Amino acid sequence: MNVHVAGGIYAERALSIIRERKHLEGPMLPILHAMQHEFGFIPEEVKPVIADELNLSRAEVHGVVTFYHDFRDAPAGRHTLKLCRAEACQSMGADAVANRVRQLLGIDFHQTTLDGAVTLEPAYCLGLCACAPAAMLDDEVYGRVDADCLAEIVAEVRR
Structure with missing residues (x-):
């Protein structure tokens, strides 16, 4: 053995x-x-x-x-929030959205909130380029996200 x-x-x-x-x-x-x-x-x-x-x-x-970015070396939170970091999303304001989400969660990419609710991950294309910026929570994709919409999503999953 x-x-x-x-x-x-x-x-x-x-x-x-x-x-x-x-x-x-x-x-x-x-x-x-x-x-x-x-x-x-x-x-x-x-x-x-x-x-x-x-x-x-x-x-x-x-x-x-x-x-490979999708392999983790520690358990993820109960929910995984991926923010698209590809060029189309970048050109439509993804940096500002990412900065706001990091501030809301109190974490950076590849980290999990202290309560174990959310892991924040970068994604390098979610296939929603025409609806940029894009995000994915668990298996559900969201297009044309902004800081307010993601704040609502974050609040919902942290309840």
Whole structure:
């Protein structure tokens, strides 16, 4: 048995996820997506398990996890608010909206409010360029957002 499985709270389930998918061509991304879905983030303790099972270095696994913005290294809040940072949204005032939302939440991008209600993430295109600026709360997208509309959304999810 893998030595990493004995010590960690996530490692045993991670090993099962890996073994279900390691036969796939290019299995690391499907494995990481499955772990993010299962745990809500990629626990540090599973990186050596992935590396061992896929015959990769821990640095390679860490590099993939940190390269992709959607993989988290800590649990997200109950809600995830993504603000589009792409050019179309930038040209329509997304910076001012982002500054106001950060002020309202008291956090920056890649952080979670102290009450665990909201994680704020940048997005690099939500596909609503014609309705810029755009935001996404959990799985619901919003176009033509402004600071007032996002203030209402933030107040609602923090209740």
